[in-house]
Amino acid sequence: MTPQPSARERLLDAAEDLAALQGMTSTPVDEILGRARVSPATLYAHFGNKEGLVVEALKRRLARWDSTWQECVDEAVAPEEKLLAVFTALARHRTSLTPSRWCVFLGASAETPAPGNDLADTLASDTRLLVDRLEALSAAYLQGAPAKVLADRITLVYTGVLGMILRGSDAEAAIADGRATAALVIRALAGGDHAESASRP
Amino acid sequence: MTPQPSARERLLDAAEDLAALQGMTSTPVDEILGRARVSPATLYAHFGNKEGLVVEALKRRLARWDSTWQECVDEAVAPEEKLLAVFTALARHRTSLTPSRWCVFLGASAETPAPGNDLADTLASDTRLLVDRLEALSAAYLQGAPAKVLADRITLVYTGVLGMILRGSDAEAAIADGRATAALVIRALAGGDHAESASRP
DNA sequence: GTCTATACAAAGATAGAC
DNA sequence: GTCTATCTTTGTATAGAC
Numbered sequence: 460m461t462p463q464p465s466a467r468e469r470l471l472d473a474a475e476d477l478a479a480l481q482g483m484t485s486t487p488v489d490e491i492l493g494r495a496r497v498s499p500a501t502l503y504a505h506f507g508n509k510e511g512l513v514v515e516a517l518k519r520r521l522a523r524w525d526s527t528w529q530e531c532v533d534e535a536v537a538p539e540e541k542l543l544a545v546f547t548a549l550a551r552h553r554t555s556l557t558p559s560r561w562c563v564f565l566g567a568s569a570e571t572p573a574p575g576n577d578l579a580d581t582l583a584s585d586t587r588l589l590v591d592r593l594e595a596l597s598a599a600y601l602q603g604a605p606a607k608v609l610a611d612r613i614t615l616v617y618t619g620v621l622g623m624i625l626r627g628s629d630a631e632a633a634i635a636d637g638r639a640t641a642a643l644v645i646r647a648l649a650g651g652d653h654a655e656s657a658s659r660p
Numbered sequence: 661m662t663p664q665p666s667a668r669e670r671l672l673d674a675a676e677d678l679a680a681l682q683g684m685t686s687t688p689v690d691e692i693l694g695r696a697r698v699s700p701a702t703l704y705a706h707f708g709n710k711e712g713l714v715v716e717a718l719k720r721r722l723a724r725w726d727s728t729w730q731e732c733v734d735e736a737v738a739p740e741e742k743l744l745a746v747f748t749a750l751a752r753h754r755t756s757l758t759p760s761r762w763c764v765f766l767g768a769s770a771e772t773p774a775p776g777n778d779l780a781d782t783l784a785s786d787t788r789l790l791v792d793r794l795e796a797l798s799a800a801y802l803q804g805a806p807a808k809v810l811a812d813r814i815t816l817v818y819t820g821v822l823g824m825i826l827r828g829s830d831a832e833a834a835i836a837d838g839r840a841t842a843a844l845v846i847r848a849l850a851g852g853d854h855a856e857s858a859s860r861p
Numbered sequence: 862g863t864c865t866a867t868a869c870a871a872a873g874a875t876a877g878a879c
Numbered sequence: 880g881t882c883t884a885t886c887t888t889t890g891t892a893t894a895g896a897c
Contacts, residue, residue, distance in 0.1 A: 466863070481773040484685065487890055498864050503892065505862090560773065568826055569770035572682040572761065586827045608837075611829075615837055618827065619820025625769055626787045626819065628812075636809075636816050640845055647844050667881070688872060699882050704874065706880090 467505050469495040474516040479559035483513050484570040513567070514577045520556070520563055521585055527552045528592070538600040539645055542593065542609075545617055546638040553630060561625035565618070589614050601649050609648045616641045668706050670696040675717040680760035684714050685771040714768070715778045721757070721764055722786055728753045729793070739801040740846055743794065743810075746818055747839040754831060762826040766819070790815050802850050810849045817842045 464472070473494035477486040488509050492499060506512035528548040535541040553559070560566065564585040571578065594610035601609065620637035624630050665673070674695035678687040689710050693700060707713040729749040736742045754760070761767065765786040772779065795811035802810065821838035825831050 482770065485771070485773050488892085489890075499892070500865090500894090501863055509891070561770070565823060565826060566770055569683065569762070569767055570686070572686050583828070612837055612841055614827075615820040615824050615834065615841065616817065617820070618823035619816040619818070622766060622819035622823045623816050625766060626815075627784070633816065636813055640813055640816065640841065643844050643848050644841055689874085690872075700874075701876090701883090702881055710873070 466495070466497045466501050470497055470502055470505065470512060471516045471519060474512050475520055475563075476557045478513060478516060478567065479520075479557045479563050482560070482570050483563075483567045510575055510578055514581050517563065517567065517578075517581050521581065521588070523556065524548075524552055524585075525588060527555065532592075532596065538596070539642070539649075542596050542600065542613060542645055543638055543641060545589075545593065545613065546620070546634050546641065549617070549620065550631070550634050562621040565621055586614075589617065600645075605648050609645065612644045612648075613641050616644065667696070667698045667702050671698055671703055671706065671713060672717050672720060675713050676721055676764075677758045679714060679717060679768065680721075680758045680764050683761070683771050684764075684768045711776055711779055715782050718764065718768065718779075718782050722782065722789070724757065725749075725753055725786075726789060728756065733793075733797065739797070740843070740850075743797050743801060743814060743846055744839055744842060746790075746794065746814065747821070747835050747842065750818070750821065751832070751835050763822040766822055787815070790818065801846075806849050810846065813845045813849075814842050817845065 463469075470491065473491045474483075474486075477483075477491055477494065488499070488502070491512070492502060502509075502512060506515060528545060531544040531548040531551065532541050535544045535547075564582055567578070568574070568582050574582065590610050593613050594606050597606035597609040597613075600606075616637050619640075620633045623633040623636070664670075671692065674692045675684075675687075678684075678692055678695065689700070689703070692710075692713070693703060703710075703713060707716060729746060732745040732749040732752065733742050736745045736748075765783050768779070769775070769783045775783065791811050794814050795807050798807035798810040798814075801807075817838050820841075821834045824834040824837070
């Protein structure tokens with residue numbers, strides 16, 4: 460017999476699953492409690508309130524995303540492939556964990572016009588991780604200021620993939636489109652910056 | 661004294677403004693009523709329920725976006741510029757109407773895991789308008805199957821811009837990044853043509 | 862640490878008068 | 880068509896026992 464996880468763990472699992480599937484605000488506390496088979500008092504004893512629980516669940520999920528992504532970066536050899544690994548990681552992330560409707564972090568952000576400090580920090584961490592790691596990988600690939608530009612643009616494309624999934628696109632197709640687009644951006648910024656100058660209005 | 665708009669109009673205005681600023685689910689009916697200075701019974705007499713009101717407000721906003729975008733397409737001359745006009749339109753749209761946190765349609769979608777039929781249709785209309793118009797403009801620019809691919813990729817980039825705004829990016833910067841990225845995608849799929857070769861057979 | 866039972870607040874919707 | 884007043888449901892959180 461597998462020993463039953465603690466009430467705390469069950470609550471985190473349930474909160475993560477339901478936030479991923481339905482969104483955090485859309486999920487009532489009762490549903491989390493029912494799924495975790497835990498009583499209300501236990502939740503509030505451990506996490507203070509609903510947002511406290513969600514924040515902990517999001518932090519845990521971000522850590523898992525972080526390590527999945529890092530694995531994919533490590534598996535890649537060429538610098539360009541290391542940059543594109545974020546798309547491989549997204550596909551792997553989506554199949555290894557509870558499937559999310561699009562992105563738990565963007566979803567929580569969209570649902571919460573006025574997040575508390577802890578929640579806001581956690582949501583910002585997701586964006587910061589994206590931009591910072593992409594910038595570090597870019598810097599290894601091309602020198603100077605363009606690294607930040609490249610990181611921002613890949614983040615934009617990556618975010619577009621997530622948004623397309625929210626729009627109802629097939630996830631695999633959206634990821635492939637994003638990857639192809641990002642590859643274009645990488646080559647354009649690495650091969651010379653003439654390609655973007657004509658695009659300004 | 662400007663004649664006061666009807667209660668129905670005031671309700672639509674209030675619902676649109678608040679959905680744009682805070683999101684639809686996050687905004688209680690009472691707040692809409694307060695802003696519109698209308699009583700509850702009037703709302704339900706006109707729209708049946710909250711979702712009915714929101715759907716009408718979204719339809720009206722979609723029609724305005726549609727015409728703003730079409731104007732920008734018409735103002736552009738070269739086919740590539742017509743494709744990129746969606747970014748010009750986004751900037752114009754955002755300054756001409758009540759500023760929205762990111763995108764009213766994606767926001768409503770993110771907030772509503774199980775939308776009613778009318779709402780789902782309205783939200784899908786937004787995506788359909790994007791993909792269809794971009795595909796039509798693409799077809800005028802390059803022949804054959806790639807038109808659908810190009811439309812999908814520009815939609816992805818455009819959606820990425822909206823997501824970056826949700827992430828907290830400066831809107832102007834995100835739009836410029838998206839436009840540059842889209843220009844890259846267009847040229848790559850057009851077969852390496854430059855902007856000057858606008859007159860193709 | 863965890864449970865049962867319950868309090869308290871917010872939100873959506875309706876009744877009936879004018 | 881619009882208002883005032885109210886009802887119902889749902890959701891968050893707490894009290895007190897084990």
